[in-house]
Amino acid sequence: MTATHRVVRLARRPRGLPTAEDFALTREPVPRPGEGQLLVRNTAFLVFPGLRTLVGGETRDAPLPPLHPGDALFGPAIGEVVDGPLEPGRTVLHLQGRREYATPAVAGCRVLDDALPEAVAHLAQGVAAYGALTRLARVREGDTVLVTGAAGAVGTMAGQIARLLEAGRVVGSTGSPGKARRLERELGYDATVLRGSGPLDERLARAAPGGVDVVLDTVGGEQLAAAVRAANRGARFALVGALAGQPSPERAGGSAPAVLDTFRLVTRGITLAGYSGADHPEVEAEWEARFGPWLRAGAIRFPRTTVRGMDGAPGALPGLIAGCSFGATVVEL
Known part of the structure; x- marks a missing residue:
């Protein structure tokens, strides 16, 4: 030693x-x-x-x-x-x-x-994504799922988990064309929304023309606001991060403000909740019991x-x- x-x-x-x-x-x-x-x-x-x-x-x-x-x-x-x-x-x-x-x-x-x-x-940071998608958003067969910050530690796992939970379409957001290609080619995302390449609402509408049923949000900010505008009636939002506050030099990482259309939240019956693993202590063992077999089978990376x-x-x-x-x-x- x-x-x-x-x-x-x-x-x-x-x-x-x-x-x-x-x-x-x-x-x-x-x-x-x-x-x-x-x-x-x-x-x-x-x-x-x-x-x-x-x-x-x-x-x-x-x-x-x-x-x-x-x-x-x-x-x-x-x-x-x-x-x-x-x-x-x-x-x-x-x-x-x-x-x-x-x-x-x-x-x-x-x-x-x-x-x-x-x-x-x-x-791997899959336990938060798994918990949010099974406890809060409760993905159903055929759902269109949007993952913001899809190329991050949680996002790269979330899209794969949504697919294994029988989502019908999985869409992710990222700021890099190279990352977008990897999300689609390696991790099974159906489409990606690139930040900074035009109006966010238009790009999201092209990626999810039928609207979104589930949102796993790791970013907040304008991406969360756009997701609310694209949400279908009864959409379920699970918030697991606030990365919009991390790269801002004007902030110290402890806040990530967003302006949300509360009219749409009400009229479309949208639910929105933050996920904390401490509130769901049983999730870790359940996640690992599924993650291991999925890894060995090559169903997840x-x-x-x-x-x-x-x-x-x-x-x-x-x-x-x-x-x-x-x-x-x-x-x-």
């Missing part, structure tokens, strides 16, 4: 959008596990866009604590047990990512088995952009916010 390891820390509060210079890659002594803790050598960790909110300081109502200059970044991680109450070599899932070695509490770890064909698949090694970790979040990734962003060590 090496005597030191590397950790990504917040070097300063970002002014505007985060840059790689806002984060520091420090070399520190490998920590020693305390009572009830494990020493884990991380092998991969997820870079999630919510870090933008945590480093920006606008964390009211956020489910995770804010990050201050000097704090180590964190997030879901996969690693191998080196020392502690569990058998060395066991693979665990925990929340102390963004470092090479971690000392999570045993109670805060999940020992991984062979439920999924590869351990890194536990970093885990799209991800891989960053190799700790040297690229400080720039991973700025790259994610800039739209440089497709699917989840995972740092592999």
